[in-house]
Amino acid sequence: MTPKAKQEIERADVIIGYKTYVKLIRSIIKPDVEIISGSMGREVERARIAVKEALENKHVVVVSSGDSGVYGMAGVILEVAALENAHIPIEIVPGVTAATAAASKLGAPIVGDFAVISLSDLLTPWNIIEKRLEAAAEADFVIIFYNPQSPGRKEPLAKAHQILLKYRHLDTPVGIVRLAGRAGEETVITTLKEMIDAKIDMVTTIIVGNSTTHIVNKRMVTARGYDLSKQT
Amino acid sequence: MTPKAKQEIERADVIIGYKTYVKLIRSIIKPDVEIISGSMGREVERARIAVKEALENKHVVVVSSGDSGVYGMAGVILEVAALENAHIPIEIVPGVTAATAAASKLGAPIVGDFAVISLSDLLTPWNIIEKRLEAAAEADFVIIFYNPQSPGRKEPLAKAHQILLKYRHLDTPVGIVRLAGRAGEETVITTLKEMIDAKIDMVTTIIVGNSTTHIVNKRMVTARGYDLSKQT
Numbered sequence: 001m002t003p004k005a006k007q008e009i010e011r012a013d014v015i016i017g018y019k020t021y022v023k024l025i026r027s028i029i030k031p032d033v034e035i036i037s038g039s040m041g042r043e044v045e046r047a048r049i050a051v052k053e054a055l056e057n058k059h060v061v062v063v064s065s066g067d068s069g070v071y072g073m074a075g076v077i078l079e080v081a082a083l084e085n086a087h088i089p090i091e092i093v094p095g096v097t098a099a100t101a102a103a104s105k106l107g108a109p110i111v112g113d114f115a116v117i118s119l120s121d122l123l124t125p126w127n128i129i130e131k132r133l134e135a136a137a138e139a140d141f142v143i144i145f146y147n148p149q150s151p152g153r154k155e156p157l158a159k160a161h162q163i164l165l166k167y168r169h170l171d172t173p174v175g176i177v178r179l180a181g182r183a184g185e186e187t188v189i190t191t192l193k194e195m196i197d198a199k200i201d202m203v204t205t206i207i208v209g210n211s212t213t214h215i216v217n218k219r220m221v222t223a224r225g226y227d228l229s230k231q232t
Numbered sequence: 233m234t235p236k237a238k239q240e241i242e243r244a245d246v247i248i249g250y251k252t253y254v255k256l257i258r259s260i261i262k263p264d265v266e267i268i269s270g271s272m273g274r275e276v277e278r279a280r281i282a283v284k285e286a287l288e289n290k291h292v293v294v295v296s297s298g299d300s301g302v303y304g305m306a307g308v309i310l311e312v313a314a315l316e317n318a319h320i321p322i323e324i325v326p327g328v329t330a331a332t333a334a335a336s337k338l339g340a341p342i343v344g345d346f347a348v349i350s351l352s353d354l355l356t357p358w359n360i361i362e363k364r365l366e367a368a369a370e371a372d373f374v375i376i377f378y379n380p381q382s383p384g385r386k387e388p389l390a391k392a393h394q395i396l397l398k399y400r401h402l403d404t405p406v407g408i409v410r411l412a413g414r415a416g417e418e419t420v421i422t423t424l425k426e427m428i429d430a431k432i433d434m435v436t437t438i439i440v441g442n443s444t445t446h447i448v449n450k451r452m453v454t455a456r457g458y459d460l461s462k463q464t
Contacts, residue, residue: 001234003233070343076343097329107324109301111304113348115373124344136373224355
């Protein structure tokens with residue numbers, strides 16, 4: 001968390017967020033702050049409440065995990081405020097998103113071009129996700145999966161794996177990070193062949209290497225193109 | 233900058249980095265710290281010095297701007313340490329990368345799938361960059377350009393623009409952020425048609441919207457797929 005994000009949470013009159021995320025910051029929330037936590041899937045409702053509270057001149061903080069601008073609440077808040085003609089100042093505070101947090105635990109897998117794809121087909125139709133998977137795999141992007149798998153949704157990851165196998169070697173390095181930067185963090189470096197056997201859930205970020213990604217002292221490193229043999 | 237990054241800088245015996253980045257953190261460097269700053273293009277040399285200093289049991293901090301794992305020094309340090317058989321602990325500290333910093337200034341352009349592409353052909357051959365541009369443009373990724381243009385390198389951006397025009401409407405929103413999160417920050421929201429006329433240099437990040445990106449109260453928002461008409 002950046003000092004700016006912490007400062008905003010400390011200044012808040014109202015804090016709104018998915019209950020798991022609110023729990024993560026409970027230790028820095030002041031005792032007299034109003035907390036409105038809710039369940040996954042009720043993002044539009046939370047955005048409406050946030051706008052309503054802000055219109056009452058309260059300092060409202062809506063929290064997402066990682067970065068609110070990356071598959072987070074930033075978009076829906078801006079949309080709802082505009083739909084309701086609410087003239088309120090809205091600031092998006094960036095954070096460390098799962099892609100960069102996970103990358104740092106694995107080594108340096110995204111020092112080259114990369115594509116970020118959510119495997120959740122709840123909000124994006126599968127045919128669009130599939131097209132992006134094919135494109136990113138074929139063009140040799142390092143690929144980062146958000147929301148890879150949940151107990152009730154295992155098919156997208158299995159299909160993504162099949163697509164990757166069409167374009168990449170079985171031994172392509174794959175990094176899997178659960179709870180990146182949080183208590184209970186787990187990091188595994190495996191291969192494209194074996195990745196599907198790893199423990200993967202909604203708090204997991206997967207980074208699939210490209211043709212230049214290799215293992216350096218047990219870490220994943222994507223070649224940046226430097227000539228390391230040069231003496232200066 | 234995260235508190236973790238700040239802490240490491242404060243604990244450093246030696247700080248190594250491209251001179252512009254060292255200047256940005258000069259206010260938090262302790263007076264007795266050894267500073268080794270160098271020029272762009274001498275990354276391998278800086279990595280070698282960092283490894284050498286660390287082998288002398290010094291606490292060495294190598295700084296990149298934004299996130300050292302995104303087109304930063306993390307990869308070359310790991311590679312050089314391995315090549316030199318240097319058994320030193322190396323930690324990658326994640327930060328707020330230009331993509332998310334710029335996104336937060338523009339609105340919520342990357343709440344959906346996105347691809348990050350560096351337009352510098354110094355380390356990556358142009359044919360690979362071109363293939364990635366085509367793939368990302370066709371598959372409707374929001375696209376983020378790092379290192380878009382320098383005084384001596386204007387052709388890549390012009391070519392990228394031509395590729396984007398094949399797949400996207402002229403009025404696709406494009407956000408241009410110079411010095412994201414730093415003093416002198418400038419933010420412009422324009423269109424694919426007009427983007428080429430903007431002031432674009434090496435400290436500029438460009439975010440090109442996809443088919444669902446629209447302007448909401450003067451900000452760029454990519455649709456996440458929520459049904460905003462629902463009452464709950």
